[in-house]
Amino acid sequence: MGNWVVNHWFSVLFLVVWLGLNVFLFVDAFLKYEKADKYYYTRKILGSTLACARASALCLNFNSTLILLPVCRNLLSFLRGTCSFCSRTLRKQLDHNLTFHKLVAYMICLHTAIHIIAHLFNFDCYSRSRQATDGSLASILSSLSHDEKKGGSWLNPIQSRNTTVEYVTFTSIAGLTGVIMTIALILMVTSATEFIRRSYFEVFWYTHHLFIFYILGLGIHGIGGIVRGQTEESMNESHPRKCAESFEMWDDRDSHCRRPKFEGHPPESWKWILAPVILYICERILRFYRSQQKVVITKMNKRGFSMEVGQYIFVNCPSISLLEWHPFTLTSAPEEDFFSIHIRAAGDWTENLIRAFEQQYSPIPRIEVDGPFGTASEDVFQYEVAVLVGAGIGVTPFASILKSIWYKFQCADHNLKTKKIYFYWICRETGAFSWFNNLLTSLEQEMEELGKVGFLNYRLFLTGWDSNIVGHAALNFDKATDIVTGLKQKTSFGRPMWDNEFSTIATSHPKSVVGVFLCGPRTLAKSLRKCCHRYSSLDPRKVQFYFNKENF
């Protein structure tokens, strides 16, 4: 428990502040509309649902401001870069941008539901009071007409007895934009569920662009001024507290009270969303601009491209699909004069790309590149001891790191803070090893030549083994190199026993800060996180494990 708090205190604080602001804004707006005299007459028709609707509207404005910010990747990368003096904890928060985006989205959905339900009741009340013939205050207020000659100071948006609420909804700006926004929101949410996102990414990506309708709708939603409050002038003349009782006598010549006049509330949503929208437009322009720069393939080169270890880029191939951008981790090191990615055929787009490159007779297709964007792996060299775990294709960010280490050794960079790296590569079958055999063999040689055999400690795990493979391994136990990979380090079979690994590391480095980096499945993240908490000592001077996860 203590370890959890130490590792997560910033996230918890951030969320508490965000929730607190939501609650504060809701309660503040609720009380304002529930108590203010300006809305006294409005409340006579609508009751407390007016305050509910306005409070949720304010929260919607607040959350709509926040929703675009976590997806401004370039802005976040910039913040990460400039905050290099900030503590690690603050920078780690930026990794959780997508989680925050989802939380804000859920909050928007909740407040949308409250807002719609409150307005349904409001419309029903307006409709009833328009139909009412009992001469009550509500019906008199409703009869204040929309006629400009009489001052245009109406309260009830439903003009005549025959107008239905559906008619008002679809002919008023607020109603129509409300419906469009809500449908856009629902479509965005249903296509963004984990299942759809992971299985059919294009459905998610294209549908999510409906947010444009949401933002536009939000901007013009309040233009009609349907939420009416009494004007200042009218309040000075006939204050509701004094005149409400005598509503039957408003039209009398000698009464002190005149008919109240109402004005609409000016739209304020645009004020909330203007800045994030501008930031987001800049972000998209920047992404587009970077994508237009020439990329020379075979070995990718791009003007003005500079990267750090473990970063990723977005790749677009117009000949396959004009609008799709797919993320890939960079497998080259910053020291190289080109950048590379490894692509696994995992769906339509990747398979088409591989096929396009395999064509012998047609020219290599043009590709556009946006990035690089930073994620957790950049922090590897900030830790004295780093534990890198890559599952299957999740090893790609670490390939970049290992290559970078190689180059650093070649240049004899003694400023390297990292003293020891433990690299775990977990894979299902042997076919996948062919990629990095060369890299690992050269690293092995390099380490031997420099006499730094202990710096890089790597273990490879085959999880898809069968008795034949084990039989071979047992027979070749005495050989110096591994039968599967040809490396000096022997392949282990099955999954690593993390408890053993962590306790060994903890005992070998009792006073260090150990960074654990994972690129792999969630279940593995869970076990690693648990181990990090378990083996971190409560004493901050002793061994501390910090867990960082890559997610796409």
Added chain:
Amino acid sequence: MGQIEWAMWANEQALASGLILITGGIVATAGRFTQWYFGAYSIVAGVFVCLLEYPRGKRKKGSTMERWGQKYMTAVVKLFGPFTRNYYVRAVLHLLLSVPAGFLLATILGTACLAIASGIYLLAAVRGEQWTPIEPKPRERPQIGGTIKQPPSNPPPRPPAEARKKPSEEEAAVAAGGPPGGPQVNPIPVTDEVV
């Protein structure tokens, strides 16, 4: 785009629409809005749609995440055979179900969402998709004696496993510089000294 199974998205959309219909219906009925009986209809229609759409169909390629506890509804939905398998039927059904809820403002959102789901199901049906139930995998009975291998057929000294290997393991053996095949011929007579 070729591999998108639209029915999966339609399923999520229809499930959400069902929930929205239920919510709108409850609001209309509880608030006793005008023509609130449409609200009551909406609740019933919403529940029906939710139950029908809860069991996720099996994806054509790849593994499918089951929804929690969906196996009970899968059994029920399977019973209707072609009526639930075919997506044209579902598209028409959803369209018809959504119409009455369109008469009431509180439930009109449910109508719109269900109509969109119906449209996506139509697209899925046109592309030939079908609802296939996710069957639980039959538990493999451990075969008694299945792991006992045949005893060796030749007496010792026996050549190592590599000599007796099948062709599929040649690659791995070759990479390791495998030993020559065939029974081992001892150049020097081997004696065993018992100490």
